[in-house]
Amino acid sequence: MDLNKIQASAITAPAVGMQYVLDRAMADSVFTQFAWSAAAYPLSTIPETLYALECALSGTEFASVYELGSTSDLMLTITQGKVNDAIVSFIGGDFPSDTVVGLDFRVKAGINANDVSVATNAYSAVVNSEITPYPMTVEAPPLYLIGDGSTTGWDNTNTDLQFTYDPAEQVYKLVATLGGTGLFIKAFEVPGQWAPQWGTDASGTSESGPLIYRPTEAIPDPAAIPTPEEAGDYLITFDLVNLAYSIVPAEK
Numbered sequence: 001m002d003l004n005k006i007q008a009s010a011i012t013a014p015a016v017g018m019q020y021v022l023d024r025a026m027a028d029s030v031f032t033q034f035a036w037s038a039a040a041y042p043l044s045t046i047p048e049t050l051y052a053l054e055c056a057l058s059g060t061e062f063a064s065v066y067e068l069g070s071t072s073d074l075m076l077t078i079t080q081g082k083v084n085d086a087i088v089s090f091i092g093g094d095f096p097s098d099t100v101v102g103l104d105f106r107v108k109a110g111i112n113a114n115d116v117s118v119a120t121n122a123y124s125a126v127v128n129s130e131i132t133p134y135p136m137t138v139e140a141p142p143l144y145l146i147g148d149g150s151t152t153g154w155d156n157t158n159t160d161l162q163f164t165y166d167p168a169e170q171v172y173k174l175v176a177t178l179g180g181t182g183l184f185i186k187a188f189e190v191p192g193q194w195a196p197q198w199g200t201d202a203s204g205t206s207e208s209g210p211l212i213y214r215p216t217e218a219i220p221d222p223a224a225i226p227t228p229e230e231a232g233d234y235l236i237t238f239d240l241v242n243l244a245y246s247i248v249p250a251e252k
Helices: 080-091
Strands: 011-013 018-021 030-036 049-057 066-071 075-079 101-111 127-132 144-146 164-166 171-178 184-188 197-199 208-210 212-214 232-239 244-249
Touching: 011 101, 018 030, 030 080, 030 101, 049 075, 049 080, 066 075, 066 080, 075 080, 080 101
Parallel strands: 018 127
Antiparallel strands: 011 030, 030 075, 049 066, 049 101, 101 127, 144 184, 164 171, 171 232, 184 197, 197 212, 208 244, 232 244
């Protein structure tokens, strides 16, 4: 076989120069679907062709390669989490949340046959991108309790009730006196501002429920979290990784 006559695949989607911001909460959702043309080999009988989608840091000429997946088809769907894992493999897991990484993608084609004794790999042209990954470790901004169910009321300048971040469990914890039935609480991050803040939705109870994030003023307020019927001291736990909260009586 004349290796010079091998025609490599061409990536048809996505376009060159895409920009993307990855979201930890969307790790299992689709990043994008890659598609490419079939590689052509100068053979009368062509064994099965396998394709591998590879990526590398821009400017490294694929000196270090991460394989995102392989298939005999002409397309492959990749999740956000898979792309983030690739970036972490190159730069490590601890980086500022606004880090932008240049990532190059290519398709490697090869003949799947045991009796092929020559190198038949053929590489597509590179599709470059700029991607903002999410750190593997959760950032821990300060978090403060607020609400008429607490001793601070709805005063977003009062930071007396600050959560403590537990890095081992990656959760926020606070023991606070809660006022009883018919009252509510939330959490906020920046003194004097109503966003960012954390609340819940209609399914949230005085014991547990989902956490709903309001990153900016442009996003509607989430529902407030109801406090337990009986006034007293409670351990409040906010899990920003799994987006859940719990309220249990504090141990005496």
